[in-house]
Amino acid sequence: MTPEQARQMIKDILREIAPDCDPDTLPGDADLRDSLELDSLDFLNFVEELAQRSGRRIDEDDYPKLATLASGAAFLAGS
Amino acid sequence: MPALGADMEQGTLVEWLVKPGDQIHKGDIIAVVDTDKSAIEVESFHTGTVEALITPVGETVPVGTVLATITETEAEPARPGAAEAGRPGAVEAGRPGAVEAGVPAAMGAPAAAAAGPAAMGAGPAAVEAGRPAAAGAPKGKRAPGKRAPGRARPGRTPAPAGPAAPVHSTPLVRHEAGQLGVDLAAVHGTGRGGTITRADVEYAAASRRVRATPLARRLAAELGVDLGTVTGTGTGGAVREADVRRAAAAGAPAAQQPPAQPPAAAAAAGQAPHAGEAGRPATAGRAGTAGRAESMRQAIARLMARSKREIPHYYVTNTVDMGTAMSWLRERNRRLEVSQRLVPAALLLRATALAARQVPELNGYWGEDHFVPGPAVHLGVAISLRGGGLITPAIHHADDLAPGELMAKLRDLVNRARAGRLRSSEMTDATITVTNLGDQGVESVTGVIYPPQVALVGFGKIVERPWAVNGLLGIRPVVVTTLAADHRATDGYTGGRFLTAIAQLLQRPEEL
Numbered sequence: 001m002t003p004e005q006a007r008q009m010i011k012d013i014l015r016e017i018a019p020d021c022d023p024d025t026l027p028g029d030a031d032l033r034d035s036l037e038l039d040s041l042d043f044l045n046f047v048e049e050l051a052q053r054s055g056r057r058i059d060e061d062d063y064p065k066l067a068t069l070a071s072g073a074a075f076l077a078g079s
Numbered sequence: 080m081p082a083l084g085a086d087m088e089q090g091t092l093v094e095w096l097v098k099p100g101d102q103i104h105k106g107d108i109i110a111v112v113d114t115d116k117s118a119i120e121v122e123s124f125h126t127g128t129v130e131a132l133i134t135p136v137g138e139t140v141p142v143g144t145v146l147a148t149i150t151e152t153e154a155e156p157a158r159p160g161a162a163e164a165g166r167p168g169a170v171e172a173g174r175p176g177a178v179e180a181g182v183p184a185a186m187g188a189p190a191a192a193a194a195g196p197a198a199m200g201a202g203p204a205a206v207e208a209g210r211p212a213a214a215g216a217p218k219g220k221r222a223p224g225k226r227a228p229g230r231a232r233p234g235r236t237p238a239p240a241g242p243a244a245p246v247h248s249t250p251l252v253r254h255e256a257g258q259l260g261v262d263l264a265a266v267h268g269t270g271r272g273g274t275i276t277r278a279d280v281e282y283a284a285a286s287r288r289v290r291a292t293p294l295a296r297r298l299a300a301e302l303g304v305d306l307g308t309v310t311g312t313g314t315g316g317a318v319r320e321a322d323v324r325r326a327a328a329a330g331a332p333a334a335q336q337p338p339a340q341p342p343a344a345a346a347a348a349g350q351a352p353h354a355g356e357a358g359r360p361a362t363a364g365r366a367g368t369a370g371r372a373e374s375m376r377q378a379i380a381r382l383m384a385r386s387k388r389e390i391p392h393y394y395v396t397n398t399v400d401m402g403t404a405m406s407w408l409r410e411r412n413r414r415l416e417v418s419q420r421l422v423p424a425a426l427l428l429r430a431t432a433l434a435a436r437q438v439p440e441l442n443g444y445w446g447e448d449h450f451v452p453g454p455a456v457h458l459g460v461a462i463s464l465r466g467g468g469l470i471t472p473a474i475h476h477a478d479d480l481a482p483g484e485l486m487a488k489l490r491d492l493v494n495r496a497r498a499g500r501l502r503s504s505e506m507t508d509a510t511i512t513v514t515n516l517g518d519q520g521v522e523s524v525t526g527v528i529y530p531p532q533v534a535l536v537g538f539g540k541i542v543e544r545p546w547a548v549n550g551l552l553g554i555r556p557v558v559v560t561t562l563a564a565d566h567r568a569t570d571g572y573t574g575g576r577f578l579t580a581i582a583q584l585l586q587r588p589e590e591l
Contacts (some may be wrong), residue, residue: 040424044422
């Protein structure tokens with residue numbers, strides 16, 4: 001997965017979880033949970049979708065890497 | 080129309096999921112109702128056959144209005160009514176909501192199962208009497224809720240149920256019917272053998288509503304127009320929007336008058352939510368998110384104001400070391416797929432449910448002048464909605480659920496709350512409520528109790544703090560737990576026991 005594809009995947013999922021927000025307007029380094037007001041269950045839904053669509057195992061220790069669009073895309077695109 | 084929460088006054092029927100002749104079981108979802116807060120799936124309180132759907136789709140009706148009639152299955156081995164004696168519905172006749180004209184929190188309907196032909200959603204009949212919507216109805220004041228709530232009631236159309244021919248009633252009842260101008264032939268008797276009782280007549284008089292479209296009804300409430308004075312030009316003389324506008328333009332002075340009951344009656348009702356209702360525009364049934372957000376705000380405002388007005392709150396607070404619990408959680412989650420993982424909130428809810436079982440004095444309702452214990456631990460969870468507002472559905476029998484099950488229920492509940500698909504029992508059954516503002520980053524929350532419950536538990540964010548253990552200072556994750564409790568029901572000592580129980584339970588996460 002390229003970083004651009006990963007970024008797009010993150011945005012798609014965020015749009016489903018927080019339909020009232022537009023991830024396109026989000027700066028790459030903005031904290032997703034804070035700016036989109038995701039609670040812990042939203043975030044769990046986010047991680048679950050991400051793991052499913054990317055086919056990648058995501059551990060709790062990886063959660064900090066999913067904090068922003070940029071870091072999340074880098075994490076998913078990395079092998 | 081059942082009261083789906085103590086703050087609900089009216090609802091709009093959005094969809095019927097059954098039709099006359101259908102066999103239904105207790106707990107089946109039979110209709111979808113739109114409230115100030117959310118679309119709610121209404122479950123049947125009875126097992127039987129749907130006889131008639133009385134409230135049409137799209138209509139906004141006050142709590143207590145008959146939605147449909149259901150003929151109960153005769154051969155039910157265990158009468159649902161009997162089985163339900165211990166459920167909240169049964170005790171709710173004694174709950175504050177039930178005796179308040181304005182807010183019949185009592186669903187009433189479960190109790191209805193005890194009586195023959197049951198009417199869905201029939202609540203305390205008097206509810207309708209004082210409402211603006213029931214314009215033109217005689218303002219016969221009788222103590223609402225006095226009457227056994229939830230028996231079959233006449234619909235606005237002549238009741239389809241019941242024996243057609245000879246009308247049974249007593250002379251006294253006939254006299255009253257004459258005075259109120261009620262045609263006894265159109266009244267459905269709920270007494271022994273279908274006898275028409277005085278309450279039936281009063282109900283019929285009160286529910287003899289003006290036919291009007293929902294839009295007209297809403298507009299009339301907003302403009303302060305008494306629907307009873309409007310000449311309808313719609314089908315069957317139904318009042319339409321244009322009729323209301325015409326009446327408002329014609330009778331400007333009258334429009335200044337609140338359309339409600341005489342002041343004396345309002346004072347007699349004595350309950351502020353009701354008294355305050357007179358000049359308030361109708362709120363339910365508004366389409367669109369903005370309207371929903373606004374009406375939800377108003378519903379929350381009414382309920383919370385009532386709580387602070389009536390409930391003498393006391394508060395106790397405790398800071399709990401979450402070190403053991405967090406390590407345990409981390410270890411557990413490491414082995415699991417994302418969908419199986421627990422969030423700390425699941426442990427907090429689990430500990431709360433068990434503590435509520437240990438300290439049952441905080442799990443239940445405040446009745447007229449005494450505490451009514453909850454039939455089980457139904458844990459209300461405050462869920463904030465996107466776009467604003469808050470809803471507090473219940474997780475049933477939360478104390479019987481392992482953390483994993485509780486977590487699954489919680490996720491399901493949050494998803495459905497946000498999608499607007501909650502069920503009626505979830506809206507009415509909570510015996511104690513939890514608010515968890517930890518995700519918003521605050522350290523503690525001191526809550527406002529949801530009447531008629533007697534306790535609200537608050538959890539803040541789990542934060543790392545310097546913490547002394549065995550004479551040594553270390554860094555530990557801690558959470559501030561708070562309890563707001565009704566001082567009429569319990570004293571601070573009991574509240575303290577409860578928070579201590581939560582703290583102890585959280586030290587042994589593997590036993591949760």
